[in-house]
Amino acid sequence: MHFAQVIKHQLKALGYKIILLDYEEIFMNIQMVDGIIVKATMDTEKLMPTLMNLNVPVITIGRHNLSYGAHMLRVDDYLSGQTGVNHLLSRGYQNLVILTYPHGHVPGFDDRLNGASVALQQNGKLTTVITGNLTESFGYDTVVNLVQNNQLPQALFCLNDISAIGALKACKDLNSSIPDKLAVLGVDDMPTVSELLSLSTIRHPINELAEAAAKLMIKAIESDGQRIEPVEEVFPTELMVRRTS
Template sequence: MMKMIDVAKRANVSTATVSRVLRKPDKVSKDTREKVLEAIKELNYQPNMVARQFRTKETKTVLVVIPDVTSPFFSEVLRGIEHIALESGYRVILGDTENNINREHEYIELLLQQQADGMILLTARMDRARLEEIANQFPVVLACEYIDELDVPTVSIDNISAARKATEHFIELGHTRIAHIAGPMNVILSRDRLKGYEQAMISHQLHIEPLYIKEGDFSLESGYNQMLHLLELEVPPTAVFVFNDLMAIGAIKAIKDKGLRVPEDIAVVGFDNIKMTSVFEPNITTIDQPKYEIGKKAMDLLLNLMNGETLQKKKFVLKDELIIRESSGFKRI
């Protein structure tokens, strides 16, 4: 079945332009309109009938695009979104990209077909210009992830500052050989948390050992495997700051499987403060993100946009907190 993106490629225009031709043809130049209509005819494209029905009405539906529906971190963000949505008479459609950029584009097709009144993106892997184009046509809010210099309402924490705080916690405990298991470097959160780690090391005149920086993929398994690589080094680290709590759990298991102790032999700090961190043995020191509040704020902003309001402020940075537990240990003598 042909999609709107196929029409856009045939007519050599954007999908947003195709959407305008279908919704508001008077807003598109005659030449462009004719090109799009010709492409629609050639491809036998059938615009979504639900979208036609709601051309002048609200769907009372919002689309939430998430990178990994299995993540315990995002479940709390989603709860905040859904609570505000339901209170306001909206239902939530969930799109799981499974960290696949092509899936992200596919879900946006639903917005272009007007099957939702607005969208909250909990992932921001697509091209900045493309996202701005979509946001100029529809209400869009970014949450958790973000894109530099993007003129779209965004809710997040300061990931650089938070990572710096986590790393400095190790330094205050007396560690100098500090490693970092990062997330994928194609994700801005991974780059920012690496930057925070590096800033802390540099500001305290500590050497950044390239072999101490390993790249994972968000999963528990990658935390386990990357920790094993660190343990195989001739001089392994005494502390490890990990991109997220799931990978931190994997890292701790690898340490234990090698017959070592946490934090006595190697200290560990995670990120996100998912519920599991307070019951895992040892309890995990981590950066707490206000997950539920991020979801609520994102939905509040989307409601404002869908009501036609102009936002005076578009960047909202919520407060994070270092939660100190057993896995980072006590001050080293």
């Protein structure tokens, strides 16, 4: 929603509005749509061939497995995974568990896991993964289950902040000190929330992504019918070390 808010302000200044639509609503309201910005997931990938036939600019945030000729704005998810693992190992945490989506659900998360796995392999370690929907409750339940089964690792690398927040809540309820009993690292750096919780995380430049998406969309819309060659831009990430690691 923060991403959508930034785009909204950018577009409003140029006389455009943003509307949030699901797949069916796009076709019901196609006369109101000048361009489409879509989050890259397994579900949206199924829709891409149809969306590309609507003759309006399409921008994906993150990558699909195929390009489909859409514009693409993304972060270096592979590097995020490597950075996270290297940070935890540098702090002395040798026993790590990674929380992520099931394989194929979101290509960007597969890239994060691949980067993390390579970093672990380079350090002579195996990759231990728990998959789920990466919600807050998933992070919470994962920590509770690990504690109950006496399998709590030294560190939990959650591939998004939302599941990391759930893990922090579970530690609080279980009186497990952070990072002494469990270090927690997220990915995203959700504005305000992650900093208030002092969550160590890999910052993804949400504002910059949203601003770039808005500018690119306006450029594509106002190109006087001339086709713009597909743009791919990769944004850097940044390790934010706070109290939880």
